[in-house]
Amino acid sequence: MDPRSEIREFLTSRRARITPPEAGLPVYGDLRRVPGLRREEVALLAGVSVDYYTRLERGHIGGVSEAVLEAVARALQLDEAERTHLHDLARASRPMTRTRRPPAPRPLRPNVQRIIDSMLGTPAIVRDHRFDLLAANAIGRALYAPIFDQPRLAGQRPNTARFVFLDPGAGDFYPNWEQAAEDVVAMLRVEAGRNPHDRVLTDLVGELCIQSEAFAAHWAKHNVRLHCNGSKTVRHPVVGEMTLEFERLQFEADAGAITLSAYTASPGSRSDEALRLLGSWAATEAAEATAQDALDTGGGTRTPTGSPPAPKAGASTNSATPA
Numbered sequence: 001m002d003p004r005s006e007i008r009e010f011l012t013s014r015r016a017r018i019t020p021p022e023a024g025l026p027v028y029g030d031l032r033r034v035p036g037l038r039r040e041e042v043a044l045l046a047g048v049s050v051d052y053y054t055r056l057e058r059g060h061i062g063g064v065s066e067a068v069l070e071a072v073a074r075a076l077q078l079d080e081a082e083r084t085h086l087h088d089l090a091r092a093s094r095p096m097t098r099t100r101r102p103p104a105p106r107p108l109r110p111n112v113q114r115i116i117d118s119m120l121g122t123p124a125i126v127r128d129h130r131f132d133l134l135a136a137n138a139i140g141r142a143l144y145a146p147i148f149d150q151p152r153l154a155g156q157r158p159n160t161a162r163f164v165f166l167d168p169g170a171g172d173f174y175p176n177w178e179q180a181a182e183d184v185v186a187m188l189r190v191e192a193g194r195n196p197h198d199r200v201l202t203d204l205v206g207e208l209c210i211q212s213e214a215f216a217a218h219w220a221k222h223n224v225r226l227h228c229n230g231s232k233t234v235r236h237p238v239v240g241e242m243t244l245e246f247e248r249l250q251f252e253a254d255a256g257a258i259t260l261s262a263y264t265a266s267p268g269s270r271s272d273e274a275l276r277l278l279g280s281w282a283a284t285e286a287a288e289a290t291a292q293d294a295l296d297t298g299g300g301t302r303t304p305t306g307s308p309p310a311p312k313a314g315a316s317t318n319s320a321t322p323a
Helices: 003-016 039-046 050-057 066-075 080-092 110-117 138-143 160-166 177-194 199-211 213-219 270-298
Strands: 124-128 133-136 229-236 240-250 258-264
Touching: 003 050, 003 080, 039 050, 039 066, 050 066, 066 080, 080 177, 110 124, 110 133, 110 258, 124 138, 133 138, 138 270, 160 177, 160 199, 160 213, 177 199, 177 213, 199 213, 240 270
Parallel strands: none
Antiparallel strands: 124 133, 124 258, 229 240, 240 258
């Protein structure tokens, strides 16, 4: 991903969505050659010359001051996620940052696993900035069993973006698949701007663009979004449809590259009942797995219990290793 191209396409796409009346500008005549604002109109709103703004939109943004970036952000009516993304793109284009590389991945700290394991009855998952699922507690793994159990190459972790766009079961798991797809791409855009030299992240984006027309179409929109909390509806293969509220927290010790997502349901709701049932099912599966391990260790065998067919959701794992 070339920073200059990213800047050019991002600013062009933001300019095209705003009409002169929305920006408080008069319109003279009915013929306009471009959708949205013209460059000279953005320059006027930002308080810079047309030539200067044209250079910015062509990707020459590395030495631009914070004040000018903020002026452009106001002119284009950028929201918080878009403003952050613009500043990230500007930092990525500065010569001093061109050789920076993302830090080498570190093993998940044991305390993180203990934290999520202590959250009884609350699904919790840990993912990195590439949307790899790194860990979960028992009920969290049960909630996202279709993602944890998705087919993948040796060494690959379960990945939410791959599941949404490449797994044929994603449309069943996410009743509002289009919204899920938009959210995933918009969040990946944020991470790509924040980590422009992350080769693994770039390869993931390239893989999805090649293998999924839907991903490529969403990626071309240059939308970005911060997804720190909200609601999510899933159709679980065991307990049915649930609408859950979530909060996403960053681990500062890991430079914000690892986040914890925790899910709850409105008390007394149908989703709350389904979540309790999911917890019971996950606990039963975990107990059966522990009993089987004990029998295997002692050389015994276990008679099948006749559990209903469902994606397997075992006990929580320290890392999501391939099946």
